[in-house]
Amino acid sequence: MNFTENDLSDERIIEDVLAGKDGAFIQLVNRYRRKVFAMTARFARDKDDLDDICQDIFIKVYENLGKFRGDAPFEHWLSRIAIRTCYDALRKRRREKGHIPLDDIHYQIADESGEELLVAEEARSLLGKGLAELKPAERLVITLLELEEKPVREIAELTGWSEVNVKVRAFRARQKLKRILEKHHER
């Protein structure tokens, strides 16, 4: 019986990568690329930034693959690395002040009726401005909680913070966002 590339388990591909097969790593990249890009796009400021962060994520995966113990699914391990890398990117960006985001990442909407698209785009743009003013940790938590709709427990696992910490950060982020959006409405 022949196995196609898609039939191979993650563990089997990881064994091949650790044996020095770069081709196997590309299989792994192709398998999870879409998911990693989708998650990272919420935090990237433009296409170049998105590309850089995703490259960082997969390089970290490659360099640390030997540490993957296999007691949790590979996808969880990869997601943790992705979230930590996004968080690092947010913190780094906060230190580099004065950068003007190009916001050149395109967004799709399921129901592309003109008015709905316009309203959703406006909401996304306004939220984006508000989120940019939050602290990295608050932005990370509120994005995962409200836009990615991940439960608190999962966010705690991904970030390594306690559930209470996640809830506190989410609460603070909401309060700040409300104030920012209120100010925006007043203008």
Added chain:
Amino acid sequence: MKDEKDELLDEMFRKARFMKPDTGSVEEHFETRLLAVMEEKRNDQALWSAWSWRLVPWLAIFVVIVGIGSFTIDPVRSSDLFATFSSSDDDYQITNMLAGG
């Protein structure tokens, strides 16, 4: 309890959730770029490793020269441990201290 602003914020999140980032164009040839970056990193590491190995003999020569120099330039050696602690500089400082200088 949720107020009006909370409801407005929830509504904005709901609308923004509809918008899924379209990363298709950035994903094109991503593997090629990734492999190129990984190759570059590997070459950098290999270069650094090669240079560090090349520097080992020079470092060894330097250590030997410093060792020889320390024996030839400063040949005053004493088996008396007290003599090594009480150098002329220390004597000068002690005298100064006792004299209130």
